[in-house]
Amino acid sequence: MNMLKRFDPLMAKLLQKEEDRQRNTLGLIASENYASPLATFLEGSVFTNKNTEGYPGKRFVGGCEFADDVENLAIERLKLLFGCEHANLQAANATIGNISILRGLLQQGDTILSMSLSHGGHLSHGAAFHVSGKMYNVVQYGVNQETERIDLEEVRKLAEEHRPKIIVCGASSYPRLIDYAGFAAIAKSVGAFLWVDIAHDVGLVAAGVIPSPVPHADVVSFSTQKTLRGPRGCGVILCRQELAGKIDRAVFPNIQGGPKMDMIAARAVLFKECMSEEFKLYSKQVLRNAQALAKGCLSQGMRLITGGTETHLIVADVTALIPSGKEAEDVLNSVGIVTNKNMIPFDPLPPNISSGIRIGSPFLTTRGVKEKEMYDIGVLVGRALQNHNQPDILEKIRKQVAEIAAKYPLFADEWLPKER
Numbered sequence: 001m002n003m004l005k006r007f008d009p010l011m012a013k014l015l016q017k018e019e020d021r022q023r024n025t026l027g028l029i030a031s032e033n034y035a036s037p038l039a040t041f042l043e044g045s046v047f048t049n050k051n052t053e054g055y056p057g058k059r060f061v062g063g064c065e066f067a068d069d070v071e072n073l074a075i076e077r078l079k080l081l082f083g084c085e086h087a088n089l090q091a092a093n094a095t096i097g098n099i100s101i102l103r104g105l106l107q108q109g110d111t112i113l114s115m116s117l118s119h120g121g122h123l124s125h126g127a128a129f130h131v132s133g134k135m136y137n138v139v140q141y142g143v144n145q146e147t148e149r150i151d152l153e154e155v156r157k158l159a160e161e162h163r164p165k166i167i168v169c170g171a172s173s174y175p176r177l178i179d180y181a182g183f184a185a186i187a188k189s190v191g192a193f194l195w196v197d198i199a200h201d202v203g204l205v206a207a208g209v210i211p212s213p214v215p216h217a218d219v220v221s222f223s224t225q226k227t228l229r230g231p232r233g234c235g236v237i238l239c240r241q242e243l244a245g246k247i248d249r250a251v252f253p254n255i256q257g258g259p260k261m262d263m264i265a266a267r268a269v270l271f272k273e274c275m276s277e278e279f280k281l282y283s284k285q286v287l288r289n290a291q292a293l294a295k296g297c298l299s300q301g302m303r304l305i306t307g308g309t310e311t312h313l314i315v316a317d318v319t320a321l322i323p324s325g326k327e328a329e330d331v332l333n334s335v336g337i338v339t340n341k342n343m344i345p346f347d348p349l350p351p352n353i354s355s356g357i358r359i360g361s362p363f364l365t366t367r368g369v370k371e372k373e374m375y376d377i378g379v380l381v382g383r384a385l386q387n388h389n390q391p392d393i394l395e396k397i398r399k400q401v402a403e404i405a406a407k408y409p410l411f412a413d414e415w416l417p418k419e420r
């Protein structure tokens with residue numbers, strides 16, 4: 001750090017500012033977390049120097065004997081953790097992993113049935129502006145307008161009408177559990193693959209606190225930086241053995257060159273951490289904290305999409321309190337509560353304005369916050385929105401936020417896995 005300060009004081013200052021920002025604010029972005037220090041330690045290690053194009057035992061360069069052991073270790077741990085038949089963790093991020101799945105299993109022009117982005121799906125599931133939307137014939141389902149939940153009857157009708165080659169479920173802003181067995185039955189009845197993208201709630205699946213899609217799906221994909229609490233990057237793909245060759249060839253050499261071996265080493269440690277008792281306790285706390293946060297928000301008159309949550313995240317319609325999600329995000333940021341604007345189902349406002357915000361519990365749970373304070377933070381969110389035109393009240397809220405943030409480290413000691 002001292003060397004950096006001397007050589008590049010500008011960068012050293014920006015690094016310090018970002019650390020202070022993370023420390024002094026309350027992070028509620030549902031897709032963020034504070035990464036495991038142990039796993040992060042492996043990123044930037046000597047494994048970053050190694051080119052390892054190819055797969056263990058089949059590399060295109062020499063000197064890969066220890067890299068092979070590392071990648072095999074990560075894969076074995078994935079199999080143990082998720083009970084899957086095959087795993088690939090070379091994709092640089094989950095979006096690239098998702099493109100690889102489509103490239104591996106489909107021909108250009110084939111039909112995908114997926115959840116629409118505006119109802120909670122992900123852009124890599126065939127959004128019109130994304131490469132996945134340009135290469136394939138995309139048909140999308142949404143949520144039911146009354147229940148705001150996925151309607152399997154609608155999915156079945158669309159599947160029977162359009163005969164997709166692949167059906168996708170798993171979302172970025174859907175607060176309810178998904179009926180994987182129901183999706184699998186529909187996929188089977190029309191001869192489609194079922195691909196489940198658990199980028200968001202994978203940590204909860206790994207900890208066994210919500211159901212796993214692995215027994216029902218042909219392919220499961222996820223990121224590692226959200227509820228799994230790893231460093232940013234890495235797209236993991238789990239699949240049935242008979243699809244292994246297609247998936248592996250799609251990631252390399254179809255989409256990528258050599259993988260980032262330090263990223264893979266870091267994930268091997270991360271997956272071991274995910275098997276620990278501490279991670280199970282952490283994940284249970286994530287769920288309890290999301291419930292408490294939801295109650296706090298509800299107490300201030302916010303309307304929650306589907307009425308609440310069964311996961312780590314909440315989508316709230318803020319328009320009873322403030323004109324838009326964009327303004328909500330800005331006001332909350334001004335008091336030190338970091339969130340993101342989010343479309344709500346059937347949103348009358350455009351995506352860059354939107355009627356809602358999405359918030360979640362993973363980051364603050366990592367910092368050590370428990371239910372009582374999560375409830376209070378939900379109340380502060382609601383109060384800041386109600387009083388968005390009252391600078392004096394916002395200033396008081398800003399002080400309260402700073403006081404709460406000052407009590408917590410970035411990564412609470414209680415979640416560090418015990419030495420074994």
Ligand SMILES: *Cc1c(COP(=O)(O)O)cnc(C)c1O
Pocket residue numbers: 031093094095096098121122124170171172197198199200223224233234235
């Ligand atoms: C976040 C997310 C991704 C993308 O993850 P990146 O690693 O940022 O590319 C993919 N799918 C879903 C459902 C997500 O929520």
